[in-house]
Amino acid sequence: DAGITQSPRHKVTETGTPVTLRCHQTENHRYMYWYRQDPGHGLRLIHYSYGVKDTDKGEVSDGYSVSRSKTEDFLLTLESATSSQTSVYFCAITPEAGGYEQYFGPGTRLTVT
Amino acid sequence: KNEVEQSPQNLTAQEGEFITINCSYSVGISALHWLQQHPGGGIVSLFMLSSGKKKHGRLIATINIQEKHSSLHITASHPRDSAVYICAVAQGAQKLVFGQGTRLTINP
Numbered sequence: 701d702a703g704i705t706q707s708p709r710h711k712v713t714e715t716g717t718p719v720t721l722r723c724h725q726t727e728n729h730r731y732m733y734w735y736r737q738d739p740g741h742g743l744r745l746i747h748y749s750y751g752v753k754d755t756d757k758g759e760v761s762d763g764y765s766v767s768r769s770k771t772e773d774f775l776l777t778l779e780s781a782t783s784s785q786t787s788v789y790f791c792a793i794t795p796e797a798g799g800y801e802q803y804f805g806p807g808t809r810l811t812v813t
Numbered sequence: 814k815n816e817v818e819q820s821p822q823n824l825t826a827q828e829g830e831f832i833t834i835n836c837s838y839s840v841g842i843s844a845l846h847w848l849q850q851h852p853g854g855g856i857v858s859l860f861m862l863s864s865g866k867k868k869h870g871r872l873i874a875t876i877n878i879q880e881k882h883s884s885l886h887i888t889a890s891h892p893r894d895s896a897v898y899i900c901a902v903a904q905g906a907q908k909l910v911f912g913q914g915t916r917l918t919i920n921p
């Protein structure tokens with residue numbers, strides 16, 4: 701357990717509404733990640749952060765934005781949710797700078813109707 | 814072609830059997846991870862390795878850097894081993910590329 705929580709754990713929303721998912725960690729890890737997991741695609745990186753206010757895009761960043769105003773929270777926002785964003789979203793952290801380990805949060809299941 | 818390929822995609826076996834899941838990759842890597850995901854559950858890191866072999870209980874992971882191949886073995890398999898096993902390669906410190914996973918079912 702790397703002290704990672706995600707909220708909400710489940711959400712159903714309608715197409716066109718904004719949605720924000722929260723990842724919270726308690727151990728001041730510098731690197732945080734957002735992934736989505738879909739059948740047939742595995743896990744894919746959406747965005748990651750290497751410090752407060754420092755973020756970068758992953759391979760599937762279109763339609764998503766992120767913010768990190770404090771070390772412990774990494775927010776993922778869908779500005780206008782679409783059905784193609786129905787997925788399970790995982791947050792992850794790297795526990796040490798320059799390390800290769802990643803530990804994952806419990807996931808958020810998002811359904812866009 | 815995916816950068817990380819796992820085989821088989823699905824595997825069903827009887828309790829007690831020796832299980833092997835394979836992972837091949839086509840890119841240079843810093844390390845390779847094996848992850849486990851139970852149905853409806855989170856993702857747990859089993860191993861991270863960059864050479865040789867690691868063992869934890871009934872699980873063994875090996876990697877051959879020259880052949881760009883890794884295997885995950887489970888000895889004396891048990892129904893609680895039923896899960897999706899995911900191989901992921903680290904390209905540099907912050908980027909992981911994932912395989913699509915192997916769904917393992919162990920029947921009693």
